[in-house]
Structure formats: C-alpha cells, structure tokens
Amino acid sequence: MSGAFVVRARRVVLPDGERAAAVHVRDGAVVAVTGFDEAGDQPVTLAEDEVLLPGLVDSHVHVNEPGRTEWEGFASATRAAAAGGITTIVDMPLNSVPPTVNVKALQVKRQAAQGQVSVDVAFWGGAVPGNASQLPRLLADGAVGVKCFLLDSGVPEFPPLDDAGLRTALTALAEVDGLLIAHCEDDDVIAAAPEPGGPRYADFLASRPEAAEETAIGRLVAAARDTGARVHVVHLADAGALPLLRAARAEGVRITVETCPHYLTFAAEDVPDGDTAFKCCPPIREAWHREALWAALADGDIDLVVSDHSPCTPELKRLDVGDFGLAWGGIAGLQVTLPVVWTGARARGRTLTDVVRWMSEAPAALTGLPTKGAIAVGRDADLVAFAPDEEWDVAALHHRNPVTPYAGRHLTGVVRRTWLRGQLLADGDPPRGRLLDRGDR
Structure with missing residues (x-):
C-alpha cells in the first residue's frame, strides 16, 4: 500500500501520549493526525486489541557485512528488524571488513547494503588510533557519529583508544559538534581480574567486574568534560555507574547512555553454566543491577534501549564445550x-x-534522524500494529544464525504489521529500505 491512505486505531502512541486517532499518510509521510472518526473513506482500522506505534529505531546493530556476512548480513538483519517492528537500524562500524574508519570504507559498506535492505539503514563511523583527521570527514559523508572502544574490541582491525587517543578524537569531533559513542570497559581492571574460562558463568562474570565499566566511564567523562564534546555510553550493564553519570550530567557534561534488553531481562543468578548464548561484554550482571537499570529508565537517567544485536556463527559460540572463555x-x-x-x-x-x-x-x-521516531506531521510513515496482550514463545527467527538466549522464552506482545514510509512490509517483498545520512529529511 502506498500513495494516500489512513490508518486509525483506538490506541495510537503519539508524542503527547496515547489516544484514539487517525493517521493520514501521503507519499510516505504523515500529513495529518486527526480524531478517530475523521478518517475519511475506507481507512485501515486496527483490531481492537492492537496499538499503533511509530516504527522503532535501533541505533546499535552489528550487521557484520561485508567481511563477516556469514555472521548476519544486511538482508537477514533487516528482515528480522521489519518482523520486529524496527523500521530503522544504525549499523556498527566493526566486525565488518573493512571497518568503517574512513570515507572509503563507509562507501564500501553502503555498496554492500545497496538493494538488500528491508528497512532504512544508517551508519556509524569508527574512531581508532591515528584516524582523528578522518572523523569530521565521516560525519560530512553521512555517518551519524563515531564509535570507539576503550579496551580490546575482540577484532584486530578495530583497536581501542587510550586516553590520549580518546582526547584527540574528541577534540576533532568537538569542532564539528560530532558525537562519539564508547564501549566502556577498562583493560587494566580486567587484566587484574581472574582469567575467564570454563563453563561456570560466575567465573566469566568475575573476569569482567563492575569496576571495569565504572573506571572506563570515568575516563570518558573526564575527556568529555575537558574537550566539551558530546559522548554516549553504549550498553550499560553496571548500575553502580549511574551515580557517576548523574553527577556528570549535573555539571554540564554532554553525556547520554543506553542499556539493552538482555540486561533488562536476564540475571547472572539464572544463567545456566555452559550456556554461552548468554555471553556478552559487558556481562549480564546480578538481578539487583537489572532492577536498578529499570528504575533508571523510569527516572530518565538512562536515555534509550537498543538491541546491541551482535550475532556470530554457532561454531564461534562454542556451545559444543560450553566454555565462556572461548565463546564469542x-x-x-x-x-x-x-x-x-x-x-x-x-x-x-x-x-x-x-x-x-x-x-x-x-x-x-x-542519531540525528529527524524524520524518524514519532507519529507526527512531517515524519516518515513508519508504523507498527502491535498486539500488546498476545502471548507467544520465541521460536524461528529471521536472524541468519539461530543461537539466542531468548529461544523458547515466553513473551507478551506481537508485531502484526509494519509499514515503512507508508508501505506495508510482508515476507517475500522486494527490499524497500533506504540508506540514510545523518540529518536526512
């Protein structure tokens, strides 16, 4: 469905809250939001048990293409996103080869994605030692910001920044008001912790202690304070870092923070020994961290929730031996x-x-995508029909590889339909997504 049409529902989540409404769409954009009974002829009317949401924006997705397409890839990742009500993803700069650390690599990434994407896709650049001069160029070429690691990333082609490199990158970004997002764990703290290895999840957790996150976040805050640059903490797992983040904001440091569904769902006490599908870095921590992260979301101390979808082949998860030290x-x-x-x-x-x-x-x-994020006049008509009370168990997914800790999990809420810029997405449709630049309108 394209051109002009109307979707109406008894429950529509709008910027000013939830109410009955009719959403008028023309040429892929929202042109009016009216009362439910002002829908005109032949509107698409959602079922009584459905809520109309704006399409989600997942700003933390590792697509891994080109170079490690067997881990995921643009075709499978964006089909999975569409099925889950996510109409825009932002691809991370590492785990692909080449990593997105200069304009040429960004162009390679775009070429790999072209014609494959079922939802809209934007791109992060990467900050690594020696490429500070490239960072403003990446932003000018459309990257939404740049990512760095403050410890070993796990792939040799994307090395971490030390404190001097971090400040050099932030100085370059501050001149163009660019955003740096950072994986915050500290190598020295982890080096002093026990070595990971074996099937016991408790041993893996001990190898990446809370202090590793807090020390690295403190380094990021200090560098942001001194340079005036905008920074963002990705995938916060340690609730003990929240006071540090609150204090930084209170003194005017421009810092935001995200967490992820796995940190809001699982708890270390419940991770089965040997089940390496649960391995991630920073690790899933104890239940008190989970509940404190939920409270921080409610209080506004955490800004957003994104997937940090970071798959690999089943072999790399080492489920055959269940060794948390060996698994990706x-x-x-x-x-x-x-x-x-x-x-x-x-x-x-x-x-x-x-x-x-x-x-x-x-x-x-x-991510500076002004046509996304809300059902409002002038925004893209990215819409989701969501049944919030329907229950189901996670089974087959569109991800290229089947390993996930959510397998078999009982959930509430089903995505029934997704529209991208006014077009209904269905299995088997040709890819309709676009490649986005920061600030696209």
Whole structure:
C-alpha cells in the first residue's frame, strides 16, 4: 500500500501520549493526525486489541557485512528488524571488513547494503588510533557519529583508544559538534581480574567486574568534560555507574547512555553454566543491577534501549564445550527487542508510551534522524500494529544464525504489521529500505 491512505486505531502512541486517532499518510509521510472518526473513506482500522506505534529505531546493530556476512548480513538483519517492528537500524562500524574508519570504507559498506535492505539503514563511523583527521570527514559523508572502544574490541582491525587517543578524537569531533559513542570497559581492571574460562558463568562474570565499566566511564567523562564534546555510553550493564553519570550530567557534561534488553531481562543468578548464548561484554550482571537499570529508565537517567544485536556463527559460540572463555561475546535478539522490553516494562507498571520514548524517539534524536521516531506531521510513515496482550514463545527467527538466549522464552506482545514510509512490509517483498545520512529529511 502506498500513495494516500489512513490508518486509525483506538490506541495510537503519539508524542503527547496515547489516544484514539487517525493517521493520514501521503507519499510516505504523515500529513495529518486527526480524531478517530475523521478518517475519511475506507481507512485501515486496527483490531481492537492492537496499538499503533511509530516504527522503532535501533541505533546499535552489528550487521557484520561485508567481511563477516556469514555472521548476519544486511538482508537477514533487516528482515528480522521489519518482523520486529524496527523500521530503522544504525549499523556498527566493526566486525565488518573493512571497518568503517574512513570515507572509503563507509562507501564500501553502503555498496554492500545497496538493494538488500528491508528497512532504512544508517551508519556509524569508527574512531581508532591515528584516524582523528578522518572523523569530521565521516560525519560530512553521512555517518551519524563515531564509535570507539576503550579496551580490546575482540577484532584486530578495530583497536581501542587510550586516553590520549580518546582526547584527540574528541577534540576533532568537538569542532564539528560530532558525537562519539564508547564501549566502556577498562583493560587494566580486567587484566587484574581472574582469567575467564570454563563453563561456570560466575567465573566469566568475575573476569569482567563492575569496576571495569565504572573506571572506563570515568575516563570518558573526564575527556568529555575537558574537550566539551558530546559522548554516549553504549550498553550499560553496571548500575553502580549511574551515580557517576548523574553527577556528570549535573555539571554540564554532554553525556547520554543506553542499556539493552538482555540486561533488562536476564540475571547472572539464572544463567545456566555452559550456556554461552548468554555471553556478552559487558556481562549480564546480578538481578539487583537489572532492577536498578529499570528504575533508571523510569527516572530518565538512562536515555534509550537498543538491541546491541551482535550475532556470530554457532561454531564461534562454542556451545559444543560450553566454555565462556572461548565463546564469542554477543547477544542475538534484534527481532524480539520490542516484545522483550514490553514484557519487562508492563510487569513493572510502565506504558507503551515509555517504550516508544526509549526505543524510537530517543534513538532517532541521538542519531540525528529527524524524520524518524514519532507519529507526527512531517515524519516518515513508519508504523507498527502491535498486539500488546498476545502471548507467544520465541521460536524461528529471521536472524541468519539461530543461537539466542531468548529461544523458547515466553513473551507478551506481537508485531502484526509494519509499514515503512507508508508501505506495508510482508515476507517475500522486494527490499524497500533506504540508506540514510545523518540529518536526512
């Protein structure tokens, strides 16, 4: 369906809250939002048990193409996103080969994605030692920001920044008001911790202690304070870092923070020994961290929730031996992000308006994508028909590889239909996604 049409529902999540409404679409954009009964002739009317949401924006996805397409790839990742109500993803600069650390590599990434994407795709650049002069060029060429690691990334082609390199990168970015997002764990703290290895999850958790996150976040805060640059903490797992982040914001440091569905769902006490599908870095921590992260979302101390979808081949997860030291660290969960978060949110008294703020509005704002993130006049008509009360068990997913800790999990909330810029997405359709630049309108 394209051209001009109207979608109406008794429950529509809008920027000012939830109400009955009719959303008028023309040429892929929202042109009016009216009362439910002002829909005109032959509107698409959602079922009584469905809520109309804006398409989600997942600003933390490792697609891994080119170079490691067997881990995921643009075709499979974006099909999974569409099935999960995610209409825009932002691809991470590492785990692909080449990594996106200069304009040429960004062009290679775009060429790999062209014609394959079922949803819209934007791109992060990467900050590595020696490429600070490239960072403004990456932004000028459309990257939404740049990512760095403050410890070994796990792949040799994307080395970490030390404190001097971090400040050099931030100085270059501050001149163009660019955003740096950082994986915050500290190599020295981890080097002093026990070596990971074997099937016991408790041993893996001990190898990446809370202090590793807190020390690295402290380094990032200090560098941002001194340079005036904008920074963002990815995948916060350690609730003990929240006071540090609150204090930094209170003194004017321009810092935001995200967490992920796996940190909001699982707890270290419940991870089975040997089940390396749960391995990620930073690790899933104890239940008190999970509950404190939920409280921080409710209080506004955490800004957004994104998947950090980081899959690999089943062989690299080493389920054959169940060794947390040997397994690749990353959680696959792109397609189930919305129902996973909603299942946890409703159990804690949160609303779909909260979920939309965390998973659509805030990621769109972070990445500078002004036509995304809300059902509002002038925005893209990215829409999701969501049944928030329907229950189901996770089974086959569109991800290229099947290993996920969500397998078999009982969830609440089903994505029934997804529209991208006014076009209904269905299995078997040709790819309709676009490649986006920062600030695209």
